[in-house]
Amino acid sequence: MIIGSIACLEIKNILSSIITIGVVGLGLSLAFLFLGAPDLALVQFVFEILCVIILIRAFAKRSIEVRALRRDVPETIIAIVILASIFVLSIFAFKDLPSFGKPIVRVAERYLAQAGVETGSQNIVTAVILNYRVYDTLGEVTVLFTAILGAVTILRKTGRKKRHAE
Amino acid sequence: MILYIMCFFLFLVGVYGAITKRDLIKIILAIGIMGYSVNLFLVLLAYRTGALVPILKKGLNIPASMMVDPIPQALVLTSIVIELGITALMAALAIRIYQKYGTFDITKIRRLQG
Numbered sequence A: 001m002i003i004g005s006i007a008c009l010e011i012k013n014i015l016s017s018i019i020t021i022g023v024v025g026l027g028l029s030l031a032f033l034f035l036g037a038p039d040l041a042l043v044q045f046v047f048e049i050l051c052v053i054i055l056i057r058a059f060a061k062r063s064i065e066v067r068a069l070r071r072d073v074p075e076t077i078i079a080i081v082i083l084a085s086i087f088v089l090s091i092f093a094f095k096d097l098p099s100f101g102k103p104i105v106r107v108a109e110r111y112l113a114q115a116g117v118e119t120g121s122q123n124i125v126t127a128v129i130l131n132y133r134v135y136d137t138l139g140e141v142t143v144l145f146t147a148i149l150g151a152v153t154i155l156r157k158t159g160r161k162k163r164h165a166e
Numbered sequence B: 001m002i003l004y005i006m007c008f009f010l011f012l013v014g015v016y017g018a019i020t021k022r023d024l025i026k027i028i029l030a031i032g033i034m035g036y037s038v039n040l041f042l043v044l045l046a047y048r049t050g051a052l053v054p055i056l057k058k059g060l061n062i063p064a065s066m067m068v069d070p071i072p073q074a075l076v077l078t079s080i081v082i083e084l085g086i087t088a089l090m091a092a093l094a095i096r097i098y099q100k101y102g103t104f105d106i107t108k109i110r111r112l113q114g
Helices: A002-010 A014-034 A038-059 A073-094 A107-119 A124-132 A134-155 B002-020 B024-046 B070-101 B106-111
Strands: none
Touching (some): A038 B070, B024 B070
16 A cells, blocks of 8 residues: 555656555555454445546546656655654654554443444444434534535636635 | 554655645645545554454344454544545645646646736
């Protein structure tokens, strides 16, 4: 996935770049499947397909322009140096986390024990989304609605008035 | 721990793309990569070695300590859907900018201001 994402950023052609990010997302979906999250794998799969479709639809035709984007070598080097130092520092931070495979579950233990009885749902992830944290889901739907509303508003051909135009 | 570090490296790849690329589409993709890595990190935190999927089956009593933590999964589910909305919104903005300036290069867009 790392290789895929680096390739995605470095490839010149925009169409293959978008397809590469699709590959990265599908790899993420597989990773979710192996990490015991089939719901997430399904959602990620659908999300990835939608994302690639949206991006290709949006950008494939428009990227025919010649891309002679010269890159600033000093800027790139400075960015890489700073990010590398952040990376090295982060290794110390990750030492404090619980090691992989042994998570700290306190709230979830109660959910796991009680969810079947309290909600009647067989899938505990569904129980958490739609019962214990239903306000989160409401907020999520609101955010999604707002984002799509914004996209539609931005893409609308005719603006109402001049001051709303941009 | 090596997995966490690789995940963080993926995040840094996203940050690198977002701050050094000049192409709006590349920046959108880089932000997408950052989102992937954060989701992956949360799910990695929730994983328990040898644990089962948090789905109850009738007549099969799995002890609670044998299941993956469901809460991060639920929240990541929310996050993935929101990411889709964000991507669509950014794509719409980029198309609009392209219609106005005729380019995706952010340095040129800055020069054409006004």
